[in-house]
Amino acid sequence: xxxxxxxxxxxxxxxxxxxxxxxxxxxxxxxxxxxxxxxxxxxxxxxxxxxxxxxxxxxxxxxxxxxxxxxxxxxxxxxxxxxxxxxxxxxxxxxxxxxxxxxxxxxxxxxxxxxxxxxxxxxxxxxxxxxxxxxxxxxx
Amino acid sequence: xxxxxxxxxxxxxxxxxxxxxxxxxxxxxxxxxxxxxxxxxxxxxxxxxxxxxxxxxxxxxxxxxxxxxxxxxxxxxxxxxxxxxxxxxxxxxxxxxxxxxxxxxxxxxxxxxxxxxxxxxxxxxxxxxxxxxxxxxxxxxxxxxxxxxxxxxxxxxxxxxxxxxxxxxxxxxxxxxxxxxxxxxxxxxxxxxxxxxxxxxxxxxxxxxxxxxxxxxxxxxxxxxxxxxxxxxxxxxxxxxxxxxxxxxxxxxxxxxxxxxxxxxxxxxxxxxxxxxxxxxxxxxxxxxxxxxxxxxxxxxxxxxxxxxxxxxxxxxxxxxxxxxxxxxxxxxxxxxxxxxxxxxxxxxxxxxxxxxxxxxxxxxxxxxxxxxxxxxxxxxxxxxxxxxxxxxxxxxxxxxxxxxx
Numbered sequence: 001x002x003x004x005x006x007x008x009x010x011x012x013x014x015x016x017x018x019x020x021x022x023x024x025x026x027x028x029x030x031x032x033x034x035x036x037x038x039x040x041x042x043x044x045x046x047x048x049x050x051x052x053x054x055x056x057x058x059x060x061x062x063x064x065x066x067x068x069x070x071x072x073x074x075x076x077x078x079x080x081x082x083x084x085x086x087x088x089x090x091x092x093x094x095x096x097x098x099x100x101x102x103x104x105x106x107x108x109x110x111x112x113x114x115x116x117x118x119x120x121x122x123x124x125x126x127x128x129x130x131x132x133x134x135x136x137x138x139x140x
Numbered sequence: 141x142x143x144x145x146x147x148x149x150x151x152x153x154x155x156x157x158x159x160x161x162x163x164x165x166x167x168x169x170x171x172x173x174x175x176x177x178x179x180x181x182x183x184x185x186x187x188x189x190x191x192x193x194x195x196x197x198x199x200x201x202x203x204x205x206x207x208x209x210x211x212x213x214x215x216x217x218x219x220x221x222x223x224x225x226x227x228x229x230x231x232x233x234x235x236x237x238x239x240x241x242x243x244x245x246x247x248x249x250x251x252x253x254x255x256x257x258x259x260x261x262x263x264x265x266x267x268x269x270x271x272x273x274x275x276x277x278x279x280x281x282x283x284x285x286x287x288x289x290x291x292x293x294x295x296x297x298x299x300x301x302x303x304x305x306x307x308x309x310x311x312x313x314x315x316x317x318x319x320x321x322x323x324x325x326x327x328x329x330x331x332x333x334x335x336x337x338x339x340x341x342x343x344x345x346x347x348x349x350x351x352x353x354x355x356x357x358x359x360x361x362x363x364x365x366x367x368x369x370x371x372x373x374x375x376x377x378x379x380x381x382x383x384x385x386x387x388x389x390x391x392x393x394x395x396x397x398x399x400x401x402x403x404x405x406x407x408x409x410x411x412x413x414x415x416x417x418x419x420x421x422x423x424x425x426x427x428x429x430x431x432x433x434x435x436x437x438x439x440x441x442x443x444x445x446x447x448x449x450x451x452x453x454x455x456x457x458x459x460x461x462x463x464x465x466x467x468x469x470x471x472x473x474x475x476x477x478x479x480x481x482x483x484x485x486x487x488x489x490x491x492x493x494x495x496x497x498x499x500x501x502x503x504x505x506x507x508x509x510x511x512x513x514x515x516x517x518x519x520x521x522x523x524x525x526x527x528x529x530x531x532x533x534x535x536x537x538x539x540x541x542x543x544x545x546x
Contacts, residue, residue, distance in 0.1 A: 020160075020493050025544050028486075052485040052501050052516070073515060074483035075545070076490075 003095055006087050007103035014107035023108070027079030034082040037071035048127060050120030053077045057124055059131040064092050066135055068128060072120070080104075080112055080121055088128055093136035097129065143440045148525050151176040151432075155525060162495030165530045170315055170343055170474050170521030171499055172365045175429070182428035183370055186421040194420050195394065195411075209420040212427035213410070219430045220360065221351040222377050226409040229383070230418055233374035234342040235265040237361030238309070240376055240413060241338055242269035244386040245307060252278030255304040259284040259292055260511060261314040261321070264504040266340045270309070284310075286511060290317040290466035294325070301330055308337045309359075312344035316505040316519070317466025318474030320348075327356055336382060342366055346523075347445060347473050349438050352377050364422060369429035373422030376413070383409050390415040441524045445473055448522045448531065455535040461542065465517045476503075476517040479538060482545050484516045490541040491518075496534055 001009070017023040041058040048055040053074035059066050068089040072078040087103065088096055104110055112121055149155050154174045157164050166174065186208070192201035194209050210225075217225040231237045250256075256270050260283050270281045284292045284300055292310075301308060308330045313320050327337045336358035341350060345362040352360050359382070364373035378386075388395055388406055392415035397405040406412045433441065452475055456462055461480040479487060488500030501516040502509045509516055520534060 024490060028544055074485040076486045
């Protein structure tokens with residue numbers, strides 16, 4: 001599936017929720033299920049400190065694809081991270097850099113990514129793109 | 141007689157607003173309070189009827205505007221019972237008031253090795269200005285520690301206030317925990333050693349009657365916007381004898397008597413500390429807010445807010461896994477808490493979806509959070525326009541959200 005197909009899939013999933021409560025329950029669920037962030041990665045250099053919640057991001061190359069791992073101390077933030085990873089992880093730098101993350105707005109979570117939100121998510125998206133730029137340069 | 145809650149709620153236009161389609165429940169009053177119609181109208185009236193730069197104009201509007209601004213100063217003087225109206229300096233807010241004292245007091249009185257004493261409970265704005273002075277002057281910033289209830293530990297106060305101590309600067313009421321500090325006692329101890337005391341009244345002025353002469357504090361700082369007045373106006377009260385000795389804070393118009401390249405002489409109090417065009421619409425708005433509060437009656441406000449606080453505590457105590465942060469015997473208007481291991485950000489985000497505004501995080505008091513070893517708290521802070529029904533909604537909301545987290 002392409003990045004856009006996955007975004008469509010997420011939008012479809014979220015369209016089933018009539019109530020904001022259900023939407024956030026789902027975010028909590030996928031936030032709780034998000035695993036794979038190793039303790040070794042919980043370093044200062046991987047930390048994006050928001051005023052409200054902390055986010056850690058790690059990235060590594062697997063062939064020509066970037067594998068992202070991330071974690072947060074707040075579950076809703078972690079739920080949104082899980083969605084971002086689902087969309088962007090396992091993609092080439094070119095795919096990542098060419099993507100528009102439209103699903104966030106479509107599923108009504110845009111305010112979580114606005115610059116006025118101090119949860120570290122906007123900085124995380126920027127960091128994910130920066131990794132893509134860096135890995136692309138490295139791959140030549 | 142009780143306050144007329146129905147009428148009061150009508151006085152605040154913003155309380156009629158919907159948030160996410162639900163009636164606004166506003167429990168973030170320690171961050172800022174809403175404005176009654178009379179304040180909004182008073183500010184609008186300045187711009188509609190007599191806006192003009194003040195103090196040196198010879199024309200009619202300037203005189204009207206100057207009068208309104210100076211009447212506001214007298215209003216504040218009476219409100220806090222200052223001896224003189226020139227002891228009331230208008231600033232942008234508590235933060236600027238503290239920075240003013242830190243900077244001017246340091247320039248005039250501080251030398252390397254001197255000590256300033258604050259407390260572990262302080263808002264960052266009563267820590268960082270002193271740390272800047274620490275760097276600038278080589279002084280040492282010390283603090284009064286707190287206990288597990290979030291109360292100041294005064295056991296070692298006689299060591300903490302010593303011959304090197306030049307100023308004590310303490311919050312009247314903690315913004316993060318609501319603890320009411322024994323400032324009268326601290327002022328007496330400090331004065332016995334000839335050390336002046338500054339009180340950060342940002343969280344007190346809207347809840348308790350403040351009489352600066354009775355307290356005998358040397359400085360008292362507060363913000364207009366937490367007192368139902370406009371943002372951008374604040375007050376520094378300072379005893380005449382200190383303010384007269386202190387170097388000015390900022391230079392510019394208003395604060396000078398004569399200027400030449402050979403030398404400048406400064407204006408008298410209060411103007412010496414008010415460089416530039418003052419916020420005269422802010423001062424007029426603040427005076428309107430004080431009028432409004434006095435019309436309702438500060439004693440009635442205090443009584444009702446205590447009632448709300450007791451009601452909120454009884455409701456919140458019943459919530460499973462709630463942990464109160466800050467359990468001082470003497471506290472007011474602020475309840476800080478955590479629910480199980482739910483992150484405050486998650487709780488705040490979900491409550492917002494229910495139209496309930498609380499504050500989450502460290503509340504600009506990171507040393508307090510470090511003391512309790514927590515990332516932050518959920519803070520509900522109350523005003524006399526809040527209702528018991530709103531507190532019910534908060535409690536129900538928390539319970540519903542906690543269930544989602546399982």
